[in-house]
Amino acid sequence: MAGIINATPVADPQQYKNVFVFLETREDKLLRPALEMIGVGKTIANKVNEKLYCIILGSDLKDMADEAVSYGCDVVLGAESPDLKTFRTMPYSHIVSNFVKSEKPNIFLIPATRNGRDLASRIAVSCQAGVTADCTEIDIETDTRILLANRPTYGESMLAEILCKRHRPQMATARPGIFPIPEKLKSPKGEIRINKVKIDKSLLKKEILEFRKKEAIDLTAAKVIVAGGMGLGKPEGFKMLGDLSNEIGGVIGATRPTADMGWITRDHQVGQTGQTVRPRFYLAAGISGKIQHIMGMKNSETILSINNDPQAEIFKYSDYVIVDDVYKVVPALLEEIRKYKKEHVGIAVENRESS
Numbered sequence: 001m002a003g004i005i006n007a008t009p010v011a012d013p014q015q016y017k018n019v020f021v022f023l024e025t026r027e028d029k030l031l032r033p034a035l036e037m038i039g040v041g042k043t044i045a046n047k048v049n050e051k052l053y054c055i056i057l058g059s060d061l062k063d064m065a066d067e068a069v070s071y072g073c074d075v076v077l078g079a080e081s082p083d084l085k086t087f088r089t090m091p092y093s094h095i096v097s098n099f100v101k102s103e104k105p106n107i108f109l110i111p112a113t114r115n116g117r118d119l120a121s122r123i124a125v126s127c128q129a130g131v132t133a134d135c136t137e138i139d140i141e142t143d144t145r146i147l148l149a150n151r152p153t154y155g156e157s158m159l160a161e162i163l164c165k166r167h168r169p170q171m172a173t174a175r176p177g178i179f180p181i182p183e184k185l186k187s188p189k190g191e192i193r194i195n196k197v198k199i200d201k202s203l204l205k206k207e208i209l210e211f212r213k214k215e216a217i218d219l220t221a222a223k224v225i226v227a228g229g230m231g232l233g234k235p236e237g238f239k240m241l242g243d244l245s246n247e248i249g250g251v252i253g254a255t256r257p258t259a260d261m262g263w264i265t266r267d268h269q270v271g272q273t274g275q276t277v278r279p280r281f282y283l284a285a286g287i288s289g290k291i292q293h294i295m296g297m298k299n300s301e302t303i304l305s306i307n308n309d310p311q312a313e314i315f316k317y318s319d320y321v322i323v324d325d326v327y328k329v330v331p332a333l334l335e336e337i338r339k340y341k342k343e344h345v346g347i348a349v350e351n352r353e354s355s
């Protein structure tokens with residue numbers, strides 16, 4: 001049969017208002033992707049003169065709610081219970097879906113973290129909405145209030161703009177590390193509505209016995225990244241990059257094939273299937289610049305690439321390039337930096353952002 005069949009009723013857009021974002025937390029702190037959501041949510045809310053609502057769940061919300069307001073949230077909707085201290089799919093999706101059903105947002109944004117993806121799909125089903133996953137650009141058409149959700153497609157070679165015209169809320173998940181954290185407001189004003197809730201036992205079938213922290217590298221907070229690719233030729237190349245990285249207060253990044261080869265652990269991988277980063281300085285050593293890698297690091301403030309191929313693709317994305325062998329360039333850089341630091345005692349580079 002020809003034509004489109006509407007499986008679910010078409011929503012009346014006039015009944016849906018404001019931009020909502022979900023704030024992901026860990027150990028009673030807003031995570032960086034939560035702040036990124038506030039930034040992008042506020043930007044599109046301002047464009048259509050609507051309010052930014054932040055949904056937050058946890059066991060002790062006061063400080064986090066204040067922080068959300070300080071970054072520009074107009075209304076914080078909170079649900080507080082000891083059972084919500086840690087993300088759990090069932091109670092979280094149940095409560096957030098209820099917020100969405102009762103408040104009727106026009107737009108609802110969720111970070112595309114592991115928990116965010118889990119949550120978004122369940123809420124979309126529960127609210128009979130769609131969700132555009134893993135967006136890297138988000139905007140709004142001001143006259144229609146239609147969300148312009150852009151996400152890479154065809155192996156990141158193209159950008160697809162996906163519109164949801166018939167159903168509400170218009171939902172999207174946003175790739176972490178892409179959207180900037182907003183400035184704190186000088187005199188923030190916001191309404192905080194936190195309700196203590198009791199969680200139905202049927203939603204708490206899984207019991208969390210213990211949390212073990214995985215020793216994983218968080219590249220998203222790094223200000224300096226020294227990344228290596230297959231041009232290193234052997235795992236020991238990362239040892240050399242480690243020396244340089246230590247000297248300049250950086251952390252090690254890597255391309256996917258180097259992680260596939262076991263030269264370095266997967267948590268160092270930058271790119272489409274790794275982490276998306278935006279450090280102040282990104283050094284790419286022996287990296288060709290395939291689009292899947294570029295997607296993860298192109299927002300770095302300054303990029304220096306070292307490659308022995310003068311035609312290397314990565315040079316198109318770089319601010320500075322050195323055409324030579326990594327094994328000549330990196331030791332020479334290291335020597336120069338050490339010499340410089342010796343002559344200018346007291347130089348220290350602080351890599352991590354203060355939390």
Ligand SMILES: Cc1cc2nc3c(=O)[nH]c(=O)nc-3n(C[C@H](O)[C@H](O)[C@H](O)COP(=O)(O)OP(=O)(O)OC[C@H]3O[C@@H](n4cnc5c(N)ncnc54)[C@H](O)[C@@H]3O)c2cc1C
Binds near residue numbers: 275312
């Ligand atoms: C679905 C999908 C997802 C992917 N996700 C990711 C991802 O998240 N991250 C990622 O990185 N890749 C990803 N890839 C792989 C990606 O397509 C590339 O294969 C990969 O980024 C290439 O890694 P590379 O630059 O280390 O290696 P290569 O492409 O082999 O490049 C090595 C470079 O080193 C240079 N070189 C060689 N020797 C030297 C030397 N002695 N000194 C200086 N330069 C030298 C060469 O000129 C070359 O440019 C993905 C691919 C697919 C299909």
